[in-house]
Amino acid sequence: EILESPEGLELGGDLREVTIMMSDIRGFTTLSEHLPPQKVVQLLNRYLGRMTEIIIEHDGTIDEFLGDAVLAVFGAPRHADDDAERAVKCAIAMQAAMEEVNQQNSADGLPELDMALALNTGTVVAGNIGSERRAKYGFVGHAMNVTSRIEDATGRKEILISESTLEKLPDHYELGDRRSLSVKGIEESVVVYQLLGASL
């Protein structure tokens, strides 16, 4: 496998087309201020634990946990032709798994959580970023920032995908509303679609 895809192991900084996923729990910070701190961490870790499993099952690379947000990338360090579709399947599986997470939360007297998910596809610089004392495989590029802005625009229990992700998908995905977002630092507006599911 190393011989077949040596580029998969070059971490010094190269351009990669990736599909970026960002998830967060709507209102989690406010919720966290009304719960004992141990419950906040319990609630967060149950959600993050389940979502991590699903992202790994779909060969996603987890870039970061930031409070209640998860940033993951599909297509680096190793590219595959179905990066965007795996990301979309992963997002659908993550939303479905929230039902189970919330059943467990209810059973434990914890509040239910609503997750929002954003997907975007673009070219980024990928590399081993940091210092000798602390480094991580990370990403830089407008496509990262755009994903974060799409996430800001995403409603409860919703999945929004950008046009650039949609273009990489086969036809059998069901879409809902089309919206146009303006993003700081980007001249053209970003077109996004609600993803409703996959048809048979």
Next chain:
Amino acid sequence: EILESPEGLELGGDLREVTIMMSDIRGFTTLSEHLPPQKVVQLLNRYLGRMTEIIIEHDGTIDEFLGDAVLAVFGAPRHADDDAERAVKCAIAMQAAMEEVNQQNSADGLPELDMALALNTGTVVAGNIGSERRAKYGFVGHAMNVTSRIEDATGRKEILISESTLEKLPDHYELGDRRSLSVKGIEESVVVYQLLGASL
């Protein structure tokens, strides 16, 4: 030391008053799109390497690198009475070190970088956040989100500190403009001050 401060080692989720620092390089994403990817990573790692050293020298906890942004916390896992002041001293040292970083960049034909720094003090939930497969010592709370909004408002080569950080400092710091920011999810506006330096 463990017997004297056992709370310093409890990672299961507890409330901590911390001073949060966020830094980023203005315009870095746009800049990165005009450089070869290896140069982007070289530029980023020189800056992050030097800033990491300074944060560690000031006993800060690096929470995360996110592209060109650094998120660090002073006061967790271990509290000290001078958490806010160490954060401020760290910020001043970081801005000063950018001159040296930029001299090296110029010598290598790389562009100069302008850093913006934001500091804010507040109570957050601190804990070991994530899953069995991937966990980190992380933080949740409005004070984190507020720091990010202050960072958005910070100009090139500027340090902005919130009123909550200022209240923790001795008197000999020089302040510049006072600004009032409105932050999503927070009713009251957040008052911030330009930090100009320390007087003798």
